[in-house]
Amino acid sequence: MNDASIWIHYARPRPHWYKLSADEKRAQAAAWQAIAAQSSEAGAETLGRYHIRGQHDFQTVEIWRFPSPEAAFDHWSRLTAAHYNEWYAFSNNIGLPM
Amino acid sequence: MTLLTSETEVFSSAQTAGRCVVMFLAKRQLEPGETDAAAADGVLGVLKQLAGEGWHLSIRKMFDAEASPNAFVLDTGFAHDVDIAGVFEAPSLAAALRGTVRLEQAGWARLFTTEWLLGPREFAVVAGIGEPIDRSWGFLALWEWNDAWSAASPDERRNYDAECDVAFKGDLGFNINIAGRHRLDWAHGWHHLGIWEAASPEIIDVAISGHEHASDFMFTTSRHIIGRVTQLDAVIR
Numbered sequence: 001m002n003d004a005s006i007w008i009h010y011a012r013p014r015p016h017w018y019k020l021s022a023d024e025k026r027a028q029a030a031a032w033q034a035i036a037a038q039s040s041e042a043g044a045e046t047l048g049r050y051h052i053r054g055q056h057d058f059q060t061v062e063i064w065r066f067p068s069p070e071a072a073f074d075h076w077s078r079l080t081a082a083h084y085n086e087w088y089a090f091s092n093n094i095g096l097p098m
Numbered sequence: 099m100t101l102l103t104s105e106t107e108v109f110s111s112a113q114t115a116g117r118c119v120v121m122f123l124a125k126r127q128l129e130p131g132e133t134d135a136a137a138a139d140g141v142l143g144v145l146k147q148l149a150g151e152g153w154h155l156s157i158r159k160m161f162d163a164e165a166s167p168n169a170f171v172l173d174t175g176f177a178h179d180v181d182i183a184g185v186f187e188a189p190s191l192a193a194a195l196r197g198t199v200r201l202e203q204a205g206w207a208r209l210f211t212t213e214w215l216l217g218p219r220e221f222a223v224v225a226g227i228g229e230p231i232d233r234s235w236g237f238l239a240l241w242e243w244n245d246a247w248s249a250a251s252p253d254e255r256r257n258y259d260a261e262c263d264v265a266f267k268g269d270l271g272f273n274i275n276i277a278g279r280h281r282l283d284w285a286h287g288w289h290h291l292g293i294w295e296a297a298s299p300e301i302i303d304v305a306i307s308g309h310e311h312a313s314d315f316m317f318t319t320s321r322h323i324i325g326r327v328t329q330l331d332a333v334i335r
Contacts, residue, residue: 003192007285016249069191069285073218076284080102086248091287094216096195 006065007072008093010058017087031082039075043067058091069094101220102243102281102289106259108266109221112278117219118194119280120153120186121238121291122171123323124210125179137205138334144204145169145330148197154187157236157295157327160277161223171333172236172325182210182333183238183323185277185293191218209334215240215286221278224266226295228273233295237274237302238323240288247317258317265312269305273297288321299324 017025040046047063066072072094079085105111128134145155149167154160156170171184188194198214206212247255269276277293296302302324309315 003196005195014245014248016245069195073191073284080283085102085243085283085289089245090283092283092285094195094285096199 002097003068004065004097005067005069005072006063006093006095006097007075008095009062009064010052010056010060010091011062011088012053012057012059012090014087014089028083028087032079032084035075035078035082038078039064039066039071042071044071044075058089069096102283103255104259105221106263106266108224108263108270108276109279112219112222116190118188118191119215119217119219119282119291119293120188120194120197121215121280121282122182122184122186122210122212123180123215124182124212126181127207127209127211133335134205134208135335137208138331140205141201141209141334142169142331144197144200148186148188148200151193152189153193153197155330157185157275157277157293160185160187160293161225161275161295169330170327171330172238172323173328173333174323174325177324180323182328182330183325184236184330185238185291187219191216215282215288215291217280217282217284217286217291219278220281220290223278224270224276226273226275227270231273231297233275233297234327235296235298235302236325236327237294237296239292239294239320240282240290240323241292241318241320242283242287242289244317244319250317255317258313261312262309262314265305265309265314268308269294272301272305274301274305295327 045065049060049062052061053059149155158165171182174183175181188197194216275295280291282291283289
């Protein structure tokens with residue numbers, strides 16, 4: 001069975017994110033971008049990040065395709081280890097191809 | 099696996115690494131009195147296959163390898179906007195996700211509209227303290243770590259965990275079984291799931307009051323689901 005999985009990630013900054021300086025924000029974002037680059041090197045593909053604040057509870061949505069559900073979990077697990085979840089509120093979805 | 103929060107005195111990392119919860123919140127699709135034997139047969143057939151593949155199909159089975167392999171759910175319609183809720187446990191994340199598709203295609207989708215919540219086990223089961231008793235009620239706690247937790251310092255979080263541990267010890271003192279903890283955040287808006295087996299709704303209510311006393315809900319936003327343990331085949335036949 002094909003385990004290639006779609007992973008949809010909704011996000012918005014938490015209130016204390018807005019208190020960081022521009023440099024602090026850039027440093028955090030760089031760490032998370034490095035994690036995304038690692039995932040891409042390991043076989044994931046992304047369509048990028050899109051702005052949805054005008055018609056949604058969250059600010060952005062990212063759509064990824066991972067080789068397996070475990071690869072999606074691993075991507076998220078590395079982001080949370082880098083405290084991403086503490087600066088951004090989020091909601092995620094996983095799906096298999098029909 | 100990286101834990102979302104640390105181990106505590108009550109909770110330790112599971113040795114059953116890789117096992118994955120398959121939680122469901124489901125509303126009946128059929129009209130009152132209507133049955134669909136083909137859909138029910140299909141679902142029960144797939145569940146039998148899943149049991150043979152190492153799935154646990156009840157809360158009881160997470161505690162007792164000798165428990166019935168049959169599927170048990172919580173009858174929740176009296177208190178919630180879903181008719182049934184429940185938890186299975188699959189051998190892996192991929193097996194869990196594939197299993198939901200197999201169930202849906204075998205007839206589950208005809209019987210129920212369902213929200214599935216999947217995620218790996220983080221903490222091992224903890225048995226309640228006391229004589230063996232009949233625990234015919236289940237309790238499912240979903241929670242997210244809220245903005246206040248996210249902004250708190252490491253020391254504030256450690257103190258909070260220690261206070262919550264007092265409440266969890268209280269739960270065990272009410273002879274409630276706690277099926278560890280599962281992590282849902284990679285594929286849902288809820289971050290964690292706690293599963294209890296208890297003797298009655300009254301015991302659960304008293305235990306949750308202990309969590310309020312310990313300021314549990316200062317750092318979490320949660321949803322609690324309660325229901326009587328019921329055989330799935332009795333619900334869908």
